[in-house]
Amino acid sequence: MIRFLLKRFGIMVTTLFIIATATFFLMKLLPGTPYSNPDKLSEQQIAMMNQKYGLDQPVPIQYARYMGNLIQGDLGVSLHYKGRPVSQIILERIGPSALIGFQALIFGSFIGLALGIISALKPNTLFDYGSVTLAVLGMSIPSFVLASLLQYYIGVKLKWLPPGLWESYTSSLLPSLALSVIVIATVARFIRGEMLEVLGQEYIMTARAKGVTEWGVVMRHVLRNSLIPVVTMMGPLAVGIITGTLVVEKIFSVPGLGEQFILSIMSKDYSVIMGVTLFYSALFILTVFVVDVLYGILDPRIRETEGGRT
Amino acid sequence: MNRPILAVDNLEVSFHTQSGIVDAVRGVSFSLQKGETLAIVGESGSGKSVTAKSILGLLPKQIASKRAGKIIYEGKNILEFSLRKMQALRGAEISMVFQDPMTSLNPTMTIGKQLMEGLYRHRKVSKAKAAQKAVEMLQMVGIPNAEERVNTYPHQFSGGMRQRVVIAMALACDPKILIADEPTTALDVTIQAQIMDLMRNLQKKTGTAIILITHDLGVVAKMAQKVAVMYAGEIVETGPVEDIFYRPMHPYTRGLLQSMPRLDAPRDEPLIPIPGFPPDLSHPQRGCPFAPRCAHVMKVCNAFFPLPKETHNGHMAKCWLLDERANHRDRLVRECREVSDHG
Amino acid sequence: MSMMKIPETVPDDIIEDLFVPELVRESRSEEASTPSSSPWKDAFRRLRASKGVVLSAILILIMASIAIVGPAMSKYSYDEQNLAHSNLPPKIPGLQWLGFDGKDRQDTDVYQQRNVDTAYWFGTDEFGRDLWTRVWKGMQISLFIALIAALLDLFIGVLYGGLSAYYGGRVDSAMERIIEILMGIPSLIVIVLFAIILEPGILSITLAMIITGWVGMARIVRGQILKLKVQEFVLAARTLGVSNSRIIWKHLLPNAMGPIVVNVMFDLPTAIFFEAFLSFIGLGLQAPLASLGVLINDGFKQMRMFPYKLVIPAVMISLILICFNLLADGLRDALDPKTKK
Numbered sequence: 001m002i003r004f005l006l007k008r009f010g011i012m013v014t015t016l017f018i019i020a021t022a023t024f025f026l027m028k029l030l031p032g033t034p035y036s037n038p039d040k041l042s043e044q045q046i047a048m049m050n051q052k053y054g055l056d057q058p059v060p061i062q063y064a065r066y067m068g069n070l071i072q073g074d075l076g077v078s079l080h081y082k083g084r085p086v087s088q089i090i091l092e093r094i095g096p097s098a099l100i101g102f103q104a105l106i107f108g109s110f111i112g113l114a115l116g117i118i119s120a121l122k123p124n125t126l127f128d129y130g131s132v133t134l135a136v137l138g139m140s141i142p143s144f145v146l147a148s149l150l151q152y153y154i155g156v157k158l159k160w161l162p163p164g165l166w167e168s169y170t171s172s173l174l175p176s177l178a179l180s181v182i183v184i185a186t187v188a189r190f191i192r193g194e195m196l197e198v199l200g201q202e203y204i205m206t207a208r209a210k211g212v213t214e215w216g217v218v219m220r221h222v223l224r225n226s227l228i229p230v231v232t233m234m235g236p237l238a239v240g241i242i243t244g245t246l247v248v249e250k251i252f253s254v255p256g257l258g259e260q261f262i263l264s265i266m267s268k269d270y271s272v273i274m275g276v277t278l279f280y281s282a283l284f285i286l287t288v289f290v291v292d293v294l295y296g297i298l299d300p301r302i303r304e305t306e307g308g309r310t
Numbered sequence: 311m312n313r314p315i316l317a318v319d320n321l322e323v324s325f326h327t328q329s330g331i332v333d334a335v336r337g338v339s340f341s342l343q344k345g346e347t348l349a350i351v352g353e354s355g356s357g358k359s360v361t362a363k364s365i366l367g368l369l370p371k372q373i374a375s376k377r378a379g380k381i382i383y384e385g386k387n388i389l390e391f392s393l394r395k396m397q398a399l400r401g402a403e404i405s406m407v408f409q410d411p412m413t414s415l416n417p418t419m420t421i422g423k424q425l426m427e428g429l430y431r432h433r434k435v436s437k438a439k440a441a442q443k444a445v446e447m448l449q450m451v452g453i454p455n456a457e458e459r460v461n462t463y464p465h466q467f468s469g470g471m472r473q474r475v476v477i478a479m480a481l482a483c484d485p486k487i488l489i490a491d492e493p494t495t496a497l498d499v500t501i502q503a504q505i506m507d508l509m510r511n512l513q514k515k516t517g518t519a520i521i522l523i524t525h526d527l528g529v530v531a532k533m534a535q536k537v538a539v540m541y542a543g544e545i546v547e548t549g550p551v552e553d554i555f556y557r558p559m560h561p562y563t564r565g566l567l568q569s570m571p572r573l574d575a576p577r578d579e580p581l582i583p584i585p586g587f588p589p590d591l592s593h594p595q596r597g598c599p600f601a602p603r604c605a606h607v608m609k610v611c612n613a614f615f616p617l618p619k620e621t622h623n624g625h626m627a628k629c630w631l632l633d634e635r636a637n638h639r640d641r642l643v644r645e646c647r648e649v650s651d652h653g
Numbered sequence: 654m655s656m657m658k659i660p661e662t663v664p665d666d667i668i669e670d671l672f673v674p675e676l677v678r679e680s681r682s683e684e685a686s687t688p689s690s691s692p693w694k695d696a697f698r699r700l701r702a703s704k705g706v707v708l709s710a711i712l713i714l715i716m717a718s719i720a721i722v723g724p725a726m727s728k729y730s731y732d733e734q735n736l737a738h739s740n741l742p743p744k745i746p747g748l749q750w751l752g753f754d755g756k757d758r759q760d761t762d763v764y765q766q767r768n769v770d771t772a773y774w775f776g777t778d779e780f781g782r783d784l785w786t787r788v789w790k791g792m793q794i795s796l797f798i799a800l801i802a803a804l805l806d807l808f809i810g811v812l813y814g815g816l817s818a819y820y821g822g823r824v825d826s827a828m829e830r831i832i833e834i835l836m837g838i839p840s841l842i843v844i845v846l847f848a849i850i851l852e853p854g855i856l857s858i859t860l861a862m863i864i865t866g867w868v869g870m871a872r873i874v875r876g877q878i879l880k881l882k883v884q885e886f887v888l889a890a891r892t893l894g895v896s897n898s899r900i901i902w903k904h905l906l907p908n909a910m911g912p913i914v915v916n917v918m919f920d921l922p923t924a925i926f927f928e929a930f931l932s933f934i935g936l937g938l939q940a941p942l943a944s945l946g947v948l949i950n951d952g953f954k955q956m957r958m959f960p961y962k963l964v965i966p967a968v969m970i971s972l973i974l975i976c977f978n979l980l981a982d983g984l985r986d987a988l989d990p991k992t993k994k
Contacts, residue, residue: 015837026846136982140974142926144933145967148953156957202413205368209408210428210479211401214393220427221416228418239839247933251953262934265849273849277842284839300463301417328699610671636672 004296012289019281023274024066028059030270075275080267086275090257096166097249097256101241103176108183113230115184116191120226121218123196131188138185144247147178151251164253175252179244183237190233194226201225228298231291238287242280314341315519316365316404316487321379321389323357323364332592334360336543337379342487342536347513347520349530349551351566352540355588358523361540362489364389365521366406367396383487402432405480409492411472415464421448421475422460425482432483447478450515451508470501474508484516491523506532527570531555536624539563542589542599549625559619559627561604598630606631692988696911699987706983709976716973720796723789727774732941735781738769743776743784743961775965778951782941788966791943792973798855798944799924802862803917809863810870811906811913817871818878819901829875832868840865844927848936858937862927866920873916877909911988918981922974929970945970 057065069076075086115131122128154174155163161174198204199222207221245258253259257276264272323335335357342348350358363369365381367388381389388399400406405428408414416424425444429435435443441460448456451474464472473493480488490509494502506529513520522533530537531551538548539562547560558564565584586603589595598604601611610630619632630636700706724730741763745753753774756762764772775784817828844861851857881887887904895904925945931937932946933953945966952963 011833011837015834018834019838019842023846026850029850136975136978137971140922140978141971142929142974144930144953145949145971148949148956148963149967152956152960152963202408202410203416205363206406206408206414206476206479207416207427208368208397209366209400209406211397211399211431211483212427213397213431216427216431220419225416225418239841242839243841243930247930250934265845266935273846277846280842281838285837288837299418301465606674608672608674613671630672633672 005293008289008292012285015285016278016282020067020070020278021063023277024063027270027274028062070278075278076271078269078272080264080269080272086272089260089272090275090279093255093257093260095256096172096254097245097258100172100176100179100248100254100256101245103172104179104183104241104244105237107176108180109187111180112184112187113191116188117195117223119188120192120195120199132192135185135189135192138181139189141181143178143182143244144251146181147175147248147251150174150178164251166253166255171252172254175248175254178248178252179241182240182244186233186237186240187230191226191230194229195222198222198225228295231294231298234291235284235288238284242283315344315384316342316521317380317382318361318365319380319382321361321364321381322376323360323369324376327592330592334543334591335364338540338543338545339379340538340545340548342519342521344486345513345517345519346536347522347534348536348538349522349524349534350538350540350545351524351527351530353525353588355591356540357543357591358540359491362406362491362521362523365489366400366404367391367393368406398432401428401480401485402483403485404487404489405483405485406489406491407473407476407480407493410496411469411476412496414476415472417464420461420463421467425460425475425479428479428482443482447482448475450481450512451475451478453478469497470504473497473501473505477505477508477512481512481516481518485518487519487521488513489521489523492525493522494526494529495524502529509533527555527566539566543591544599544628546600546629547627549627550623553623553625557625559621559625559632560600560629561606561631562600563627565603598628608636610636692911696984696987700983703983703987705979706987709979709983712972712976713980716792716969716976717796720789720792724786724793727783727786729783729786733782735777737767738771738773738777738781739779740959741767741769741773741777741781742959743774743965744772745774746772776959776961778962779955784948784962784965787943787948788945788969791945791948791966792969794855794938794942794944795925795928795946795970795973798859798862798928799921801859802866802924803920805859805863806866806870806920807913807917809867810916811874813867814871814874814876815878815901815906818875818882819897819905821879825875832871832875835865835868836872838865840868841927841930844931845934845936848931853936853939855938855942858928858931861931862924866924870913870916870920873912874909877912878905881905881908915981915985915988918977918984922977922981925970925974925977 066076073087075090077083077085078089081089115134119128119131151163151174154160162168162171163174165171204217204221207217212220242258245256246261247258248254249256249258250262257279260272261276263269264276317339318341319339321335321338322333325332325334338357338361340348340350350361352358360369364377365388369377377389379389380387383399383404388396391399415421422441422444425447426437426440429440429443433440444460445456448459453459453471453474459467464475467475477493488509493509494505497505509520510533512518520533522529524530534551536548537551537554538545539554539560540546541562547554547558547563554563555567558567562584565582568582569584571581584603589599589602597610597612597614598616601607604611608630610633614630616628616630616633618626618628620626729735742756743753744764763769773783773785775788777784778787813828817825817832843865847861847864848858851860882905887900890900890904928937928944929946929949932944933950935950937946937950938944948966949963949970952959952966956963
């Protein structure tokens with residue numbers, strides 16, 4: 001188990017390193033430096049920057065400095081906001097994104113699990129067809145289309161929830177709802193498939209042949225075995241939510257990291273783009289790592305074989 | 311001894327499939343005495359497994375569209391039991407061992423928990439008692455270090471060991487009937503013999519009646535007192551094991567025996583396979599289902615289904631060749647053919 | 654059940670003539686078995702049986718055809734401006750009851766008010782460009798990008814995955830390491846980065862999507878080939894001295910075809926989505942070119958005043974994505990009947 005963890009950890013660090021390197025050199029390909037907007041920086045600031053980030057040095061030295069700073073959590077300074085550190089911008093912006101992200105994840109998983117489980121237990125009923133259709137729609141309709149339509153119909157026309165701006169907690173509800181649709185669809189589809197698969201396994205028949213009640217079969221045998229693989233959905237879900245926050249925050253004017261990312265793309269604020277990119281990648285890679293570890297803990301087969309063999 | 315513990319009467323089961331309705335079991339009847347072993351033999355697709363599963367009501371409702379007939383257990387027709395009554399019966403009175411021990415155990419539950427599940431359900435015992443019984447059961451089926459092994463997971467066992475666990479699970483609540491659905495098919499040959507020995511010994515100890523589903527006639531000879539041969543969803547011949555092996559009446563049974571290698575046969579005697587394939591049960595044709603493959607086929611075989619013919623002590627077969635009208639007109643032809651078959 | 658009833662109907666006195674040997678017809682026993690059919694034929698039969706799949710395929714064909722001929726059906730080109738005809742709501746004579754009545758949100762007939770004779774089927778944008786033409790032109794571009802991306806993914810993925818799996822050993826583990834790391838990077842990030850660096854345009858968007866898109870295909874091909882190459886029919890072919898390339902082309906690839914085709918089918922909607930996504934966050938095509946994403950982005954900005962500008966392209970992209978996903982789902986189920994419950 002420990003060796004398995006170490007191996008996973010090694011892959012995680014390598015991946016992050018490669019992403020950081022690739023991002024750095026990609027950004028070097030782009031025209032412009034922090035000094036291309038001289039009106040935004042004073043002579044003094046430029047001198048300070050040069051000293052800290054070595055931007056007047058050749059590229060390899062810049063790279064070394066950049067990596068050194070990165071390890072200390074320093075992602076450089078914004079080109080657009082007069083030398084504000086990127087890490088500070090990320091910290092300021094992460095709150096609203098995390099709020100709507102987690103709300104969407106929790107609400108979406110809950111509804112998705114409920115829909116998927118009931119569907120699998122009552123296959124080929126009206127409920128099943130309904131939730132399968134809902135899942136296909138949720139997977140297919142792009143989040144920005146859905147979010148725009150939700151904003152227009154629920155926010156503007158029906159005025160049930162605030163359609164934008166970040167004023168009170170209720171402002172977070174519509175964006176969370178828009179984000180949760182992809183979670184609902186993904187989870188519902190996945191758990192339904194898993195449960196149908198498990199229900200067809202011979203050990204379910206063994207349990208029934210022992211006289212275990214249907215309730216007991218579902219609770220002790222089906223759910224446990226089909227919920228374990230759901231953990232693996234966390235990676236794709238993280239991607240779905242990150243992708244979603246970019247557009248959903250833009251649509252609902254949520255002052256989150258996603259909106260910042262798009263603003264930075266618009267204003268060509270490369271150091272912020274780079275920093276946020278690294279942040280998102282790290283988030284994703286960490287999620288995948290946690291999923292791997294969790295899966296190893298939950299599934300006795302992985303726990304033994306992976307831990308013993310690798 | 312007289313009243314059977316289980317009597318299946320004219321059982322019919324149909325399935326809905328993509329290619330239409332399949333009549334998988336078509337009027338099967340047999341009975342099982344206390345402590346007896348009945349072997350149900352047949353090719354794959356002959357309906358033997360479906361028969362076994364429908365005794366415990368384990369066929370999914372969406373697929374098994376029609377069930378008819380009677381299954382009498384201790385005087386009650388359990389085919390009409392509600393799910394709740396059936397669940398109380400499963401595992402406690404009648405239990406089942408499945409074919410593939412690799413898939414018939416829950417991979418994420420310790421075998422101890424799986425063993426105790428039935429005990430909790432049927433015997434309302436305390437946790438400590440159930441745990442103790444689980445260890446005892448594992449010892450009984452010959453698993454070493456049972457105290458430690460109860461806390462391990464199925465993947466830590468070999469196939470043979472797993473099948474022992476499955477048998478222990480099935481016997482945990484002292485059922486009166488054990489249905490074993492091809493319990494050794496998925497195992498190595500040497501392990502097969504061990505499992506069969508185990509089942510025989512356990513039967514001696516517990517007095518459980520066994521319904522053994524198999525296509526292996528060697529296993530039948532070793533285990534069973536009574537044999538039922540199934541073909542195309544019906545029992546075509548049934549009787550005591552000696553009669554079936556030494557005085558088979560149905561051409562299909564004879565075919566099965568001739569296609570099986572035997573140590574006591576002359577070395578140059580060839581194995582004779584049965585030509586052709588079992589019929590497609592979604593498109594049943596008139597007459598005897600074995601007629602297309604039968605070497606002794608008569609005109610009547612393609613027109614009418616043969617009536618059961620019973621000889622002494624419960625030896626029964628369904629074949630027109632046993633009809634006296636066939637006897638006097640056709641015996642010569644038939645015997646000539648048989649001689650040439652063996653020559 | 655027909656057979657079971659027969660014993661009861663057997664007359665007691667069956668004429669004895671029937672008890673004579675019947676000639677054994679060798680062929681009859683073979684007749685009874687079900688006719689054989691190829692797995693692809695089977696899959697196609699299952700595919701046709703699903704109403705959703707058939708409907709999706711028909712809708713995709715219709716939309717693709719209109720995307721090709723649609724822009725020519727209107728007399729305006731996608732970039733032709735006519736400020737006198739700006740912001741006209743959709744009007745289709747004969748389909749007024751569906752909302753295509755040329756009326757704005759205050760229920761005034763804008764066409765009458767501004768004295769416009771031509772009916773713009775999907776309305777016009779703020780420059781007076783015909784939205785019918787622009788929507789179908791956008792669909793055309795989206796489909797084109799998706800097709801190119803899927804085909805290139807297929808090519809690179811099959812090549813990489815096939816080589817990796819076929820040669821195995823060190824080559825495979827080195828190539829697998831690369832894949833493992835690429836899989837760890839969220840593709841969205843890579844696509845956004847490349848979209849920033851490259852000049853926005855059809856080619857650069859496609860390229861950005863291929864950079865990450867082929868990895869999934871390579872994994873699937875590798876997995877399939879690894880599974881297949883240890884199977885006995887390949888071993889048998891090898892024992893008989895069949896050449897490497899023949900084993901790859903005649904034995905491995907045809908058997909791996911199912912998952913590959915399914916993956917291509919899933920690639921198409923993914924590519925359409927990413928293109929629209931990039932356009933929506935401002936990294937996509939530049940005016941006057943229109944993809945569905947660009948149109949949705951434009952429509953979103955004026956959603957409150959002119960909802961039709963958002964709703965029409967939004968419905969179009971949703972419809973094409975739903976159809977592609979349903980078709981891909983159906984194909985996967987049809988090719989792998991085990992997963993279908």
